[in-house]
Amino acid sequence: MSDIRVRFAPSPTGYLHIGGARTALFNWLFARRHKGVFLLRIEDTDEVRSTEESVSAILDSMRWLGLDWDEGPTGERTAQGTWASKGPKGSYFQMERMPLYQEAVASLLASGKAYRCYCTKEEIEAARQKALAEKRLPRYSGRCRALSEEQRKAFEAEGRKPSVRLRLPDEGETAVDDIIRGHVVFENAMLQDLVILKTTGGPTYNFACVVDDHHMGITHVIRGDEHLPNTPSQLRLYEALGWTPPKFAHLSMILGPDGTKLSKRHGATSVLEYKTQGFLPETMRNYLALLGWSNPESQQLFEPGELEGKFDLAGCQKNPATFDPVKLEWMNGTYLRKLPAGRVIEAAEPFLKAAGLWDVPREKLCSVVDLEREKYKLLTDVPGRVDFFFKDVVYDPKAVEKTLKKDGVDPVLEGLLTLLSGVAEFTEKPLEAAIREFVASRGVKPGAVFHPLRVAVSGRTDGPTLFLMLEKLGKDAVLERLGKARRLLAPAG
């Protein structure tokens, strides 16, 4: 095992969405590629928006995707009713790591690198509005940077609760050396003295993140692009605390078809939604890997385990990627085609159950699912393609109109009824031989027999290869359906 340690650190304020899943995947791939550690940390410091359901949803999503974490929540509960974690770093929930933040704050306060700020939200907002009105850069005034003891006491006497800010340089530059984006320079004049502890006493995102990444020994922070502007402040925090910062890699964002950040407006964004739509986890992993990453060969499809060996940060794209559901479906189809019928059935279990096709003879199910194997794009397609083998035929009105209700069809069906009732061995080869002979004897085109026969027994124009389908259906069902089709053609009354 290498020294590499990476993390995925979602906030439990909703389900795991596509963008988050992609970030998690890239971290996971990077860890696996380098034989490092992948850990999951829950950033639940937003007490208002964090929910336990979200924690569960995130864990479920990660598990479904097959992104196993070496350290982090187990999903179980402790005897005290809190979430349990595995790994050597204590709890992997930020709310349970408060002492570490307090300790860091204390040391920054003691060294004078941070100070208590008594400005209220209203005061800061007013100053900002004023600056904006005067077309100046809205920036923290620095009023509380050098408060005397008396001034502090006075504020405290007013009942003001302080926040804690990290003193940041007013001049010079801070550079971020990003693995993906290169050398990015920020002017310090743009940086505000960073609030690290809120008036409520809770840590801010940027602060908790730094403290945890340090204590958890994170070597590479691989995260979304939107965090790049936060990075200079974080770098200053590492410096103030005397810690070595990790390496950073900022991933481009995932956009919806209209070019804006992928969101609910664009349809399904929750990972679990793709599960219920009938996608395979391996499809999601493969497709998501291709959003913002590629290898020099432009390879599209990866064998199981192959991605983990080929992924690298050098292949990551700087520009944002648009999510393409059409390609996702194509890819799912290719994965489904590679899967043995038995595994397709297992994966499609919920959908087969919903269609009432679960409690049928497994062997037959397997053989008919196999017949249609190259046609599934989604697992939800499976029941609809094989239901007529187990249930009564439902005639598609269009198919009836197009294929059955034509001159000369009824005599053909009548002839087939006689012919097929006489076939001794009701299997593919003898059936084909008999039916082709029938076609020849009538002097018609094969299609004039095959097509009506197909619709008569299956109710539709598309379906499995004809003679095998007849075999699987069995003699009784075939004869019964031929009769049914003929009654359909009989003049009303």
Added chain:
RNA sequence: GGCGCGUUCGUCUAGCGGCCUAGGACGCUGCCCUCUCAAGGCAGAGACCAUGGGUUCAAAUCCCAUACGCGCCA
């Protein structure tokens, strides 16, 4: 508003100064295969490499502006 990031076929991308009259994949069109639908095979359309300036014998590739998009700050 400031700062940052980005800009190659409709979409995902290859490309890191000459191999590019820009390659692959999805999608699209046509043909082949064929009992239907698929799958598969083959072929094709599709990108003046955002725009304008440089640098260079030579630029999609380097530099500078502009435009547009996105993000961050509050």
